[in-house]
Amino acid sequence: MSAAPALAPTPRVHLVGNPNAGKTTLFNALAGTRARTGNYPGVTVERRAATWRIGERSKHSEIELVDLPGTYSLSARSPEEQIAVDALLRDRPSVVVVVLDATSLQRSLYLALQVRETGLPTVVALNMMDEARASGIAIDEAAIGGALGATVVPIVASRGEGIDALARAVSDAIDAEVAPAPKITHDAATEADLRAVEEVAARTLDVTGDAARAWASWALLSVGAGDELRDVPAALRAIAEERQTKAEQQGRDLDLALVAARYAFLDRLTSTSVREARPARTLTDRIDAILVHPVLGFVAFALVMYVVFETLFSWSDPAIGLIEDGVGWAQGLARGGMSEGPFRDLLVDGVLAGVGNVIVFVPQIGLLFLLISFLEDSGYLARVAFVIDRVMKAVGLHGKAFVPLLSGFACAVPAVMATRTIASHKDRLVTMLALPLMSCSARLPVYVLVTGTVFAGESRIAGIFSVGAVVLLSMYSLSVVATLAAAAVLRRTAVRGPRPTLVLELPPYRMPLVRNLLGTTWERVRAFLVDAGTIILALTIVLWALLSFPKSDEVAVAHEAQRIEARAELEGDALDERLAVIDASEAGQQLEHSAAGRLGKAIEPAIEPLGMDWRMGVGVIGAFAAREVFVSTLGIVFGIGDDADEESTSLREQLRDARRRDGSKLMTPLSGVALMVFFVLACQCMSTLAVVKRESGSWKWPILMFVYMTVLAYVVTLGVFQIGSALGWGTG
Amino acid sequence: MENVRNDSRKLTGFLAHLLKMVLNKIMSLTGSTRLGDLPVGSRAVVAEVQCDRGVRRRLLELGVLPGTSVEVMRRAPLGDPIELSLRGYRLSIRGDEAHGIVVRDVVAEDARVASPVGATSPE
Numbered sequence: 123m124s125a126a127p128a129l130a131p132t133p134r135v136h137l138v139g140n141p142n143a144g145k146t147t148l149f150n151a152l153a154g155t156r157a158r159t160g161n162y163p164g165v166t167v168e169r170r171a172a173t174w175r176i177g178e179r180s181k182h183s184e185i186e187l188v189d190l191p192g193t194y195s196l197s198a199r200s201p202e203e204q205i206a207v208d209a210l211l212r213d214r215p216s217v218v219v220v221v222l223d224a225t226s227l228q229r230s231l232y233l234a235l236q237v238r239e240t241g242l243p244t245v246v247a248l249n250m251m252d253e254a255r256a257s258g259i260a261i262d263e264a265a266i267g268g269a270l271g272a273t274v275v276p277i278v279a280s281r282g283e284g285i286d287a288l289a290r291a292v293s294d295a296i297d298a299e300v301a302p303a304p305k306i307t308h309d310a311a312t313e314a315d316l317r318a319v320e321e322v323a324a325r326t327l328d329v330t331g332d333a334a335r336a337w338a339s340w341a342l343l344s345v346g347a348g349d350e351l352r353d354v355p356a357a358l359r360a361i362a363e364e365r366q367t368k369a370e371q372q373g374r375d376l377d378l379a380l381v382a383a384r385y386a387f388l389d390r391l392t393s394t395s396v397r398e399a400r401p402a403r404t405l406t407d408r409i410d411a412i413l414v415h416p417v418l419g420f421v422a423f424a425l426v427m428y429v430v431f432e433t434l435f436s437w438s439d440p441a442i443g444l445i446e447d448g449v450g451w452a453q454g455l456a457r458g459g460m461s462e463g464p465f466r467d468l469l470v471d472g473v474l475a476g477v478g479n480v481i482v483f484v485p486q487i488g489l490l491f492l493l494i495s496f497l498e499d500s501g502y503l504a505r506v507a508f509v510i511d512r513v514m515k516a517v518g519l520h521g522k523a524f525v526p527l528l529s530g531f532a533c534a535v536p537a538v539m540a541t542r543t544i545a546s547h548k549d550r551l552v553t554m555l556a557l558p559l560m561s562c563s564a565r566l567p568v569y570v571l572v573t574g575t576v577f578a579g580e581s582r583i584a585g586i587f588s589v590g591a592v593v594l595l596s597m598y599s600l601s602v603v604a605t606l607a608a609a610a611v612l613r614r615t616a617v618r619g620p621r622p623t624l625v626l627e628l629p630p631y632r633m634p635l636v637r638n639l640l641g642t643t644w645e646r647v648r649a650f651l652v653d654a655g656t657i658i659l660a661l662t663i664v665l666w667a668l669l670s671f672p673k674s675d676e677v678a679v680a681h682e683a684q685r686i687e688a689r690a691e692l693e694g695d696a697l698d699e700r701l702a703v704i705d706a707s708e709a710g711q712q713l714e715h716s717a718a719g720r721l722g723k724a725i726e727p728a729i730e731p732l733g734m735d736w737r738m739g740v741g742v743i744g745a746f747a748a749r750e751v752f753v754s755t756l757g758i759v760f761g762i763g764d765d766a767d768e769e770s771t772s773l774r775e776q777l778r779d780a781r782r783r784d785g786s787k788l789m790t791p792l793s794g795v796a797l798m799v800f801f802v803l804a805c806q807c808m809s810t811l812a813v814v815k816r817e818s819g820s821w822k823w824p825i826l827m828f829v830y831m832t833v834l835a836y837v838v839t840l841g842v843f844q845i846g847s848a849l850g851w852g853t854g
Numbered sequence: 855m856e857n858v859r860n861d862s863r864k865l866t867g868f869l870a871h872l873l874k875m876v877l878n879k880i881m882s883l884t885g886s887t888r889l890g891d892l893p894v895g896s897r898a899v900v901a902e903v904q905c906d907r908g909v910r911r912r913l914l915e916l917g918v919l920p921g922t923s924v925e926v927m928r929r930a931p932l933g934d935p936i937e938l939s940l941r942g943y944r945l946s947i948r949g950d951e952a953h954g955i956v957v958r959d960v961v962a963e964d965a966r967v968a969s970p971v972g973a974t975s976p977e
């Protein structure tokens with residue numbers, strides 16, 4: 123029976139490799155940058171796949187190429203480490219391509235050996251051959267291939283060298299008979315353990331031969347107290363634990379025995395087939411002499427972090443301004459070109475505003491990822507972690523959490539996406555959930571409005587610092603303290619896990635490829651637009667509806683009457699001025715009548731103890747779109763129109779004059795501070811929630827984040843306002 | 855039932871951890887040298903890896919296992935972590951982990967004063 127080639131199923135090829143071995147570069151060289159990306163369910167790990175048009179070189183014209191997460195080993199203790207294992211042992215691809223860094227074969231062959239143990243057809247791509255040659259490393263590829271039972275192809279992925287040979291080798295491997303797995307010799311006791319587990323694996327997982335043996339050594343090295351592995355058959359888990367316990371009782375070190383047997387095999391192989399000439403002092407050593415120097419290292423670190431920060435905080439401003447102008451222009455066009463009515467409002471204030479809310483993040487995300495991919499691919503990001511880890515360790519975080527946290531000062535959305543550089547799922551989650559407490563730039567307008575309103579005077583502390591500046595600085599300090607404390611608490615509660623550690627390879631410095639940088643950046647931007655963007659758009663429309671409906675006919679009729687009256691009495695500028703006042707007043711009253719206005723009033727009893735009234739409540743609801751919207755929403759509530767900004771004197775005056783129902787002043791220094799504290803701590807940002815959903819792959823985490831931040835904000839603000847009032851600071 | 859099993863697992867895990875800590879203390883009192891104690895520039899051979907199982911397994915799989923020779927390349931500007939060179943690559947680990955790694959055959963950086971750390975030298 124011979125099937126026509128067109129009917130043969132598309133062969134699947136999985137790409138595995140150590141981090142920094144050039145896997146992404148190879149993937150792009152093989153399949154272009156048109157990868158399809160998505161998240162593996164339930165973990166914060168991205169899945170990349172693409173169609174590799176292998177073309178003329180083979181009778182398989184197309185291959186489904188899957189890029190597995192970078193890893194040093196196939197053993198696993200967490201679901202994200204398990205991905206690679208499942209991809210090989212459960213999915214059983216047609217061929218596995220193992221990407222190795224030819225300059226560190228003594229270590230990286232370990233992964234290749236593990237892959238071969240699964241019994242899958244394997245091609246070893248020996249990458250970085252340019253560097254290996256330059257530093258005088260001589261490799262006997264045939265000997266390595268022979269020992270492993272795999273074809274070894276030397277390549278330089280960054281220059282596309284050896285790609286044709288690799289394609290040929292993969293194509294041959296699809297059709298050829300697979301070589302048996304290499305024979306690793308174990309001591310008798312370990313061999314017995316392996317046999318026992320192998321038998322259960324064969325029965326429970328319906329596998330035979332090499333695959334059963336691979337499952338057995340996987341289970342013995344992976345299963346154990348505190349592991350979080352999924353879908354391990356109970357019987358397999360039980361036998362593995364039984365054998366581990368027994369070995370322990372007999373004083374045998376099973377983990378070491380299994381690993382050491384592999385390394386013994388490899389050390390024997392490399393001692394004859396890899397010849398290394400010790401280079402006197404590598405380029406990387408010379409660069410590191412400066413970049414991680416006790417003093418200069420900090421200077422370099424500070425400079426790079428300054429660039430990261432400025433990129434987010436100000437260099438992306440022109441592009442953001444352009445986008446905002448463009449959206450405003452489109453809104454104006456739609457407003458002018460359509461007849462008045464709810465449909466026009468939906469399009470202009472719902473859909474177009476929503477699209478604007480999404481694409482306004484693109485400059486920051488794009489620039490940040492260009493920068494981060496540059497730092498990562500060049501090797502410096504590992505040094506960032508190396509330099510600052512001592513500080514991050516103190517709060518239970520990983521050195522790599524620094525860049526995301528710093529980015530949080532500008533905006534949580536790109537910052538959450540930047541957590542991707544952290545390897546461990548739990549470290550990533552903790553960082554992601556804590557960093558929205560960092561005081562982002564969208565909170566600044568709120569601080570400016572409040573301090574401008576309640577601390578406007580010239581009073582100074584110690585004769586130097588204006589009260590406003592001191593208050594502002596306190597808010598930033600509070601945000602840092604809250605972030606670090608939240609990280610420490612989350613580590614011990616919701617995201618409990620093994621003690622975080624740092625075991626980090628410091629790769630040699632390498633020149634990043636522009637194609638990779640652009641490819642990665644575009645992938646991140648697209649992921650944001652598609653996955654987080656749709657959520658943000660939908661939420662914008664919901665918020666718009668809440669703030670617009672239901673409308674009161676009474677208010678509309680009354681204001682229409684005022685307009686007619688004004689037109690009869692006035693003309694020219696005086697008329698325009700009067701009409702603007704009427705519009706603003708109508709908008710304010712309609713907002714009061716809307717669902718959001720009613721909601722604001724409904725929650726008034728709950729927020730009164732925080733020093734807020736219903737108008738603040740409406741502002742807080744509106745600010746869910748983005749914190750700075752608090753200012754313009756207050757502008758509408760107070761009937762000054764929607765174009766009030768934080769510097770607006772009329773808004774400040776209105777706020778200063780505003781009274782509560784009982785006649786006391788709404789804005790006192792105390793209620794101002796309470797309001798700012800609330801904004802520091804509250805999760806007032808739908809975009810952050812959307813992006814956390816995207817990056818964590820589940821709604822569970824954004825919901826947890828929203829709840830913990832809201833509770834924290836409520837409790838702390840309550841404390842501030844109530845204690846302050848009790849101490850008599852409330853009257854201002 | 856499940857709870858009891860979990861609890862007993864946690865308990866044994868905790869006891870094992872305690873035991874390891876005590877052992878580490880005793881070992882360091884009896885003079886076994888730790889990777890974390892070596893000055894920058896020294897080379898040594900790993901004798902034993904005694905960290906928690908998860909980290910230990912990772913270190914072993916990264917090639918930090920008995921018999922492997924390592925060199926301490928530098929300390930981070932704030933003193934921790936440290937950078938090691940082994941098996942042709944660079945690895946950075948924290949002092950906590952480095953103190954769990956027992957080493958032997960220590961050679962100091964400068965060949966002229968090369969003498970195993972811990973060996974008594976004539977006064």
Ligand SMILES: Nc1nc2c(ncn2[C@@H]2O[C@H](COP(=O)(O)OP(=O)(O)OP(=O)(O)O)[C@@H](O)[C@H]2O)c(=O)[nH]1
Pocket residue numbers: 139140141142143144145146147148192249250251252253277278279280281499500632633634635638
């Ligand atoms: N000299 C040289 N550099 C290369 C080669 N292949 C890749 N690189 C560079 O090595 C660095 C790391 O490559 P990546 O493709 O990002 O490595 P990766 O394995 O995907 O690493 P992760 O993204 O951390 O998983 C980049 O700066 C590449 O430009 C090569 O064959 N020779």
